[in-house]
Amino acid sequence: MFAALGGFVVRRPWWVILAWVIAAGVVIGLAPKLTSSTDEKSFLPESYESVRASDLRSEDFPQQENIGAVIVFQRSDGTPMTAADSAEVARISASVQARGIKDVLAVTPGQVSPNGLVQTSTVAMPEITDPNDETPQDAVEAMRKDVKAQVAGTGLSAGITGQAAQALDERESSESAGTLVAVGTIVIIVLLLLIIFRSPIIALLPVVIIGLIAPMATGLIASANKIFDMKADSSIEQLLTVVLFGVGTDYVLFLLFRYREVLREGDDAKNGMVHAVSRVGEAIASAAAAVIVAFAALTLSTLGMLRSMGPALAIAVFVTLLAGLTLVPAVVSLLGTRVFWPSKSWRVTPHGSGFARLGRGIGRRPAVFAVSSALVMGVLAIGALGYKANFDLAGSSLPSDKESVVAMKNLEKGFPPGTTDPTEVYLTSTSTTGRPLTPAERAPFEAALPRVEGVGSVTEAVLSADGRTAFYSVVLSDSPATDDALSTIKDRLRPIMHKAAPPGTRALVGGISAVYVDINRAVDRDYSVVFPVAAVCIMIILGLLLRSLVAPWYLMASVALGFGATLGATSVLFQRIGDQPGLMFMLPVIMYLFVVALGTDYNILMVSRLREEAREGHNPHDAAAVAVKHSGPTIAAAGVILAGTFATLMLAGNSTLSQMGFALSSGIAIAAFIMALIFTPSLTALIGHAAWWPGHGDTGPAGEKQRETERVV
Incomplete structure (x- = not known):
């Protein structure tokens, strides 16, 4: 032959x-253009819990703000932030939001870290549904130029990290x-x-x-x-x-x-x-x-x-x-x-x-x-x-001098590493009658959540419009991709919360650590x-x-x-x-x-x-x-x-x-x-x-x- x-x-x-x-x-x-994706979640089958949690969020919390990026501020000389510095952070955040950059829904200044070294502003962005959409990355690029210009002469330094910044x-x-x-x-x-x-x-x-x-x-x-x-x-x-x-x-x-x-x-x-x-x-x-x-x-x-x-x-x-x-x-x-x-x-x-x-x-x-x-x-x-x-x-594949990597290291000087990628915990009713969750059902669940080893902080419950689902944002004590964070999700948080869900409800744990x-x-x-x-x-x-x-x-x-x-x-x-x-x-x-x-x-x-x-x-x-x-x-x-x-x-x-x-x-x-x-x-x-x-x-x-x-x- x-x-x-x-x-x-x-x-x-x-x-x-x-x-x-x-x-x-x-x-x-x-032939069409060959496109690619860096969104890990988009590659998992729908049967996995992290994907089901993401789908639940899209269905029950369509207006829920997604932390697409985090602006990390600190003093250039390494000393603690002052009240005047915090005022500058608020001014810069308001200015960035006022620019009307596409996909930047809100820029909200946060509290100064307990040790006073770092302050953040969270950037709310739409959840990424199309992995080929580069608009969030373009928004970060525009914000970086604006923030860099505005911190000049203020005694502050700033960098942007988070999912969209890492993707850029x-x-x-x-x-x-x-x-x-x-x-x-x-x-x-x-x-x-x-x-x-x-x-x-x-x-x-x-x-x-x-x-x-x-x-x-x-x-x-x-x-x-x-x-x-x-x-x-x-x-x-x-x-x-x-x-x-x-x-x-x-x-x-x-x-x-x-x-x-x-x-x-x-x-x-x-x-x-x-x-x-x-x-x-x-x-x-x-x-x-x-x-x-x-x-x-x-x-x-x-x-x-x-x-x-x-x-x-x-x-x-x-x-x-x-x-x-x-x-x-x-x-x-x-x-x-x-x-x-x-x-x-x-x-x-x-x-x-x-x-x-x-x-x-x-x-x-x-x-x-x-x-x-x-x-x-x-x-x-x-x-x-x-x-x-x-x-x-x-995160780990990027060169150490990239801004998202540097900003993340600066963030960890004052806040838990999981701040930029909080874990998402949901309690949802499985009742076929459409009955909403009651405070009595939520109480033992909410009491068990912050006691899980490896959980740093938990926000107040956010209820869906029909009251059937409660959402909790959980910051882990460890960086989202570390073995300790993954162990927290796999060995403790998921088993404990599944068990803590009362009859007629179901608990789901999502977020990037759950994806991993x-x-x-x-x-x-x-x-x-x-x-x-x-x-x-x-x-x-x-x-x-x-x-x-x-x-x-x-x-x-x-x-x-x-x-x-x-x-x-x-x-x-x-x-x-x-x-x-x-x-x-x-x-x-x-x-x-x-x-x-x-x-x-x-x-x-x-x-x-x-x-x-x-x-x-x-x-x-x-x-x-x-x-x-x-x-x-x-x-x-x-x-x-x-x-x-x-x-x-x-x-x-x-x-x-x-x-x-x-x-x-x-x-x-x-x-x-x-x-x-x-x-x-x-x-x-x-x-x-x-x-x-x-x-x-x-x-x-x-x-x-x-x-x-x-x-x-």
């Missing part, structure tokens, strides 16, 4: 290129991150390809081709999101950049290395490309299929951000696969050997390379290499025991569903490719070991050395899928070559030596480029993307240089022909002859 595809592309390269240009133009021209800083950070990631990705790919092939044409080839298909993939993703009403996480555009360029460059390398190899064996340029596609096409298609099904498994997640991320990345990889099997061969077949210009090294097979020596070492002592590589991954995996999840995607608790629960559920489904699907693909029931098991075991090593290294770096509160809560899911799927790419390339060499008549040890010699340069080059590409996420100045960048880049490095180059070939050499049972995919005419010889001996 792949030989036929290669023959068609080589015979009609201009048709293939024209078809891609037309398809890209149609998709880009008709996140938007600005993401915009700059996108530019940095895109530029860094292209620079790394071009430089590394120049070093590897010493050809400017090859260095620019992936950039030009992927530059064409990237807008096409984005357009298809945006169309799918619109059709299926999916929401994209705010980090999806940065991920798309590295996935398209990283995976796309991998597939270009797989093809070009094999193309160069067959040219060295004497094939002409045209037949050489057909031969390369026929030999490496199955490996590329299988590798892409493993990535696609791993990403598609995210559709089983209960979290909307992961459900939308999975199909988006799967679409990107599928488009990249099609380009790798059609567009890239078409372009290279037109260029012929000129693609390697000005280098002449493609004509001569190097002797005595490091990969040849590594292959010979693995062939002679596979047990030593298998045990050593397993020990390295096992030691790194120990660090995963200290893994902790962090659910504050907006529900996200934690959803992620735990996803671990037990998404991981196994992705693993089973990849094993099926491996089994079909290798016609074996044995090899998929130890290949997936090696990938699982690589996953543990990656999580361990990331946990140690960011939690112990970096002293961060935890890793982004969805990082293990993303990391598992990337490391498992993309790591399987390299395993597939290596094990395909192992089978090919066995079919040529080599015994298992010699097959490992030859496979490492020939596939080693490809896997190493692809691993370096893909790891470098993911590492560009660390340029974003955003701790969430930095964690993701380190985890994925180190995971790819482990998958390429330890797992695929050492562990897989050495273990396959140890297992021998049994690795291909029951299909004996290593048996070709020469391989069968070799096995007969071994049986005679």
Whole structure:
């Protein structure tokens, strides 16, 4: 099949290129804009309590003021606030409100903190119902300019924090991150390809081709999101950049290395490309299929951000696969050997390379290499025991110099950390007769609420218009995203208030801390569903490719070991050395899928070559030596480029993307240089022909002859 595809592309390269240009133009021209969301609550199913509480608020308290932002005032010299300072706060608050900024409903000065160091003004804004609506963020931007101008010369300093302010800083950070990631990705790919092939044409080839298909993939993703009403996480555009360029460059390398190899064996340029596609096409298609099904498994997640991320990345990889099997061969077949210009090294097979020596070492002592590589991954995996999840995607992911982060730290000098994001507690009547709540029903509930450990303060009850629901604003003693705050919600506040609700009523606990608790629960559920489904699907693909029931098991075991090593290294770096509160809560899911799927790419390339060499008549040890010699340069080059590409996420100045960048880049490095180059070939050499049972995919005419010889001996 792949030989036929290669023959068609080589015979009609201009048709293939024209078809891609037309398809890209149609998709880009008709596709809607790709939008994203940073609202964690919008990604949870309606069955979770925090979402039900939010729905109750919208229904029974449509006019309830939502604290969208908080202006934090303090004296520039760090001394306590004076009466004159408070008068200035009141004047500035009234002035900001008088400006009539859209979505700013009221600006209300608060009391000075008990220690006198801080005073706040709360900014009432409409509750965010459309995660793509940037009006609240624009309002904060306007307020910041106004407040900065008005505090000048007053002896006060001020900053704005809160949900809308964090969303604004996140938007600005993401915009700059996108530019940095895109530029860094292209620079790394071009430089590394120049070093590897010493050809400017090859260095620019992936950039030009992927530059064409990237807008096409984005357009298809945006169309799918619109059709299926999916929401994209705010980090999806940065991920798309590295996935398209990283995976796309991998597939270009797989093809070009094999193309160069067959040219060295004497094939002409045209037949050489057909031969390369026929030999490496199955490996590329299988590798892409493993990535696609791993990403598609995210559709089983209960979290909307992961459900939308999975199909988006799967679409990107599928488009990249099609380009790798059609567009890239078409372009290279037109260029012929000129693609390697000005280098002449493609004509001569190097002797005595490091990969040849590594292959010979693995062939002679596979047990030593298998045990050593397993020990390295096992030691790194120990660090995963200290893994902790962090659910504050907006606040903790921002650079420390962003205004919302600085203002929050200043706020905590005088007020409980939960002031900006109070927890919402509701007591609502479940009576079918429409009977309102009575004071007698509310009394024991209200008495129990402030006695819950971890609750800092509770406001007076606010009744709905029909009197059926009472709302209480609760400030926790701890910052909303901390483990202590989440423990307060999960272990104490919810159980106690559910129990305290009298017969005929129901208690609901909402707010951002409750959202984080529900996200934690959803992620735990996803671990037990998404991981196994992705693993089973990849094993099926491996089994079909290798016609074996044995090899998929130890290949997936090696990938699982690589996953543990990656999580361990990331946990140690960011939690112990970096002293961060935890890793982004969805990082293990993303990391598992990337490391498992993309790591399987390299395993597939290596094990395909192992089978090919066995079919040529080599015994298992010699097959490992030859496979490492020939596939080693490809896997190493692809691993370096893909790891470098993911590492560009660390340029974003955003701790969430930095964690993701380190985890994925180190995971790819482990998958390429330890797992695929050492562990897989050495273990396959140890297992021998049994690795291909029951299909004996290593048996070709020469391989069968070799096995007969071994049986005679």
